[in-house]
Amino acid sequence: MKIYDFTQAPNPRRVRVFLAEKGITVPYEQVNIAAGDNRKPEFLKKNPMGGLPVLELDDGTFIAESVAICRYFEELHPEPNLMGKDAKEKAVIEMWNRRMEFEVLAMTAGAFRNTSEFFKGRIPQSPDYGEICKNAAIKRLEWLDGELANRKFVAGDRFTIADITALIGIDFGRVTGIRIQDGQKNLARWHQEVSSRPSAKA
Amino acid sequence: MKIYDFTQAPNPRRVRVFLAEKGITVPYEQVNIAAGDNRKPEFLKKNPMGGLPVLELDDGTFIAESVAICRYFEELHPEPNLMGKDAKEKAVIEMWNRRMEFEVLAMTAGAFRNTSEFFKGRIPQSPDYGEICKNAAIKRLEWLDGELANRKFVAGDRFTIADITALIGIDFGRVTGIRIQDGQKNLARWHQEVSSRPSAKA
Numbered sequence: 165m166k167i168y169d170f171t172q173a174p175n176p177r178r179v180r181v182f183l184a185e186k187g188i189t190v191p192y193e194q195v196n197i198a199a200g201d202n203r204k205p206e207f208l209k210k211n212p213m214g215g216l217p218v219l220e221l222d223d224g225t226f227i228a229e230s231v232a233i234c235r236y237f238e239e240l241h242p243e244p245n246l247m248g249k250d251a252k253e254k255a256v257i258e259m260w261n262r263r264m265e266f267e268v269l270a271m272t273a274g275a276f277r278n279t280s281e282f283f284k285g286r287i288p289q290s291p292d293y294g295e296i297c298k299n300a301a302i303k304r305l306e307w308l309d310g311e312l313a314n315r316k317f318v319a320g321d322r323f324t325i326a327d328i329t330a331l332i333g334i335d336f337g338r339v340t341g342i343r344i345q346d347g348q349k350n351l352a353r354w355h356q357e358v359s360s361r362p363s364a365k366a
Numbered sequence: 367m368k369i370y371d372f373t374q375a376p377n378p379r380r381v382r383v384f385l386a387e388k389g390i391t392v393p394y395e396q397v398n399i400a401a402g403d404n405r406k407p408e409f410l411k412k413n414p415m416g417g418l419p420v421l422e423l424d425d426g427t428f429i430a431e432s433v434a435i436c437r438y439f440e441e442l443h444p445e446p447n448l449m450g451k452d453a454k455e456k457a458v459i460e461m462w463n464r465r466m467e468f469e470v471l472a473m474t475a476g477a478f479r480n481t482s483e484f485f486k487g488r489i490p491q492s493p494d495y496g497e498i499c500k501n502a503a504i505k506r507l508e509w510l511d512g513e514l515a516n517r518k519f520v521a522g523d524r525f526t527i528a529d530i531t532a533l534i535g536i537d538f539g540r541v542t543g544i545r546i547q548d549g550q551k552n553l554a555r556w557h558q559e560v561s562s563r564p565s566a567k568a
Contacts (some may be wrong), residue, residue: 179389219457228465251439262431293480
């Protein structure tokens, strides 16, 4: 078993933090996105979408998509639990994880992908859409600050996969100037707390 | 228990088809997106994102996000199974469901959202990005046609949630002229098969 990883990209970090929280160690193999190694035929056989991370199982199965990889390990090692213990909690955590993915991470990533020099010529860019993403992310952080007035973590009173996605989405906003604002005390308190967990450095 | 629904939108259809496959009946209450009822304060208390569908449980919990709603019912009624039976199958189906969501449905929806008169003034639009989405969707259908040469359904040899997402993503492409092409025999065969299931009319 191994995980194809790239330490500078946000999605691989999601799986590294998740596994660190679980106390699971898996060997990593670096695939250099900056050098375009994830778009080469050899890698596209592993994941035709070209995305990282990818988990390779010992039977040769490739599992792409960060949340699918997390699900695999959650099913095999349910404790410490990060994705819910019963039907209702699983659904609530998945709802919050998806909100953090689509409303925060996809927006900070969309701002970067559509405006950065790095992606010029690699993907079709729309600076207009990059701006829409940036504005959406700023609005969503304001909203999330309000949500965190009422509870300790994103999906409730305990740390879950939704906190990992939110942390990485917000941290990735730095490259396009999307930051927690001075008045956002709840979000700042939460960010300080999740950033200080040992897993945040994974 | 009830589900807030809007019959003309793609995401609510995902849950209706899923429940039809399971043989589960839940009362629906219509929320008219065309009239903007999903942006009114009363609905935003149920889902601050304004999206449909939303599941309301008897204890007053609101669960938004189609896949989170499907997960809730899958956990309570695992058969017929649509999201996987063990760690590996769950992960593989989730990978494929996410691919169908991000590479197909999000692209046909992105093409519509960013170019349609319907969304003008409702959301910030980027026609450039709409065009990028349309081109991406067309490319992804070509790729999916190739994938379906080797197996009966999107995630393997049986019908799963990934087929539901793909069906609805592709069907939603019609409004922006994204269609299965004449040469795409595998995709056409698959589309015919999943469209003829009784659940497709849900």
